[in-house]
Amino acid sequence: MRGAGPRGRRRTTIAVLGNGRVGGNLATALTRAGHEVTVADRAPGAAAHAAQTAQIVISATPGAGSLDRLADLREELRGKILVGVSNATTDGPDGLPADLIYPGSSLAEQLQAALPETRVVKTLNTMLFPVMTAPATLTQTPTAFLSGEDPQAKQTVRELLTDLGWHKEWITDLGGIQTARATEAAILFVPHVIRSSGFTPFAISITR
Numbered sequence: 001m002r003g004a005g006p007r008g009r010r011r012t013t014i015a016v017l018g019n020g021r022v023g024g025n026l027a028t029a030l031t032r033a034g035h036e037v038t039v040a041d042r043a044p045g046a047a048a049h050a051a052q053t054a055q056i057v058i059s060a061t062p063g064a065g066s067l068d069r070l071a072d073l074r075e076e077l078r079g080k081i082l083v084g085v086s087n088a089t090t091d092g093p094d095g096l097p098a099d100l101i102y103p104g105s106s107l108a109e110q111l112q113a114a115l116p117e118t119r120v121v122k123t124l125n126t127m128l129f130p131v132m133t134a135p136a137t138l139t140q141t142p143t144a145f146l147s148g149e150d151p152q153a154k155q156t157v158r159e160l161l162t163d164l165g166w167h168k169e170w171i172t173d174l175g176g177i178q179t180a181r182a183t184e185a186a187i188l189f190v191p192h193v194i195r196s197s198g199f200t201p202f203a204i205s206i207t208r
Contacts, residue, residue: 011035012160015054017047017069022085022129023060026164029133033163051076056083056156059111063088064101067110077118081153083160084108084180085124085132087187096191100184108147108180119153121146122180123161125187127203133164135203142203146173147180172206 013036016027023039031037040050051057051073059066063086070077088107092098102110108122123146124132135142144166146154154173161171174182186204193202 012056012156013054014038014160015040015047015050015057016060017050017057018060018062020060022132023058025129025133026058026060026085029164030160035160035163048073048076051080054080056081056160058083058085060085062086063107064090066107067114070111071114074115074117077115079117081119081121081150081156082111082115083124083157084111084120084122087125087184089187092191094191096194097187098191100188102184104181106178106180106184108177108184112149112177119148119150120177121148121150121153121157122177122183123147123157126183128190128199128201130201131203134201135164135166135170138201138203141170141205141207143205144171144203145179145183146171147175147177147183149177 011034014030016023016037016039019039019041027037027039038050040046057077057080059070059082066086088101089097090099108120112120123144126145127142131138131142144161146157148154158171162168
């Protein structure tokens with residue numbers, strides 16, 4: 001970690017894999033929060049270089065191809081925290097998610113199995129991308145879920161979420177990586193909500 005960071009913490013070096021709407025949104029917000037962020041595009045070697053020099057890697061590429069891409073980075077990701085925000089789905093005729101690629105499992109579980117020396121944490125995959133970095137803009141309180149095997153890694157990711165505007169009481173730790181099956185399956189709500197109400201930012205929320 002280098003230099004002063006948000007809320008008195010040390011600044012973290014973060015690699016964001018993917019420079020689309022999700023990756024760009026996260027990179028901008030994390031940079032604004034005081035972290036040192038590198039965004040890797042699809043140029044040859046870009047992802048490997050970014051992952052090798054970062055402490056935390058955020059996978060914001062389409063989930064359908066994530067497993068193969070990230071498995072190729074096994075050495076670069078050794079000992080790192082890998083934050084997965086994507087869901088692995090097939091697309092329907094209108095381009096919206098149709099079915100899960102890993103029914104009975106999850107992309108997060110597949111990644112953890114393929115990368116045993118990487119600490120995989122699943123989060124931010126139960127909402128449209130604008131909510132990831134602006135949760136307070138919703139009219140009702142959203143929920144960000146955490147799934148992963150390593151408590152320290154989840155605590156680090158929890159701190160990143162607070163840097164993105166998530167209040168600590170809005171974050172729910174579901175437990176081990178297997179719990180990502182539930183949050184990834186929530187993507188099947190998304191196409192129906194969008195067809196019903198349009199592309200208005202929303203998130204899955206637990207209210208009590």
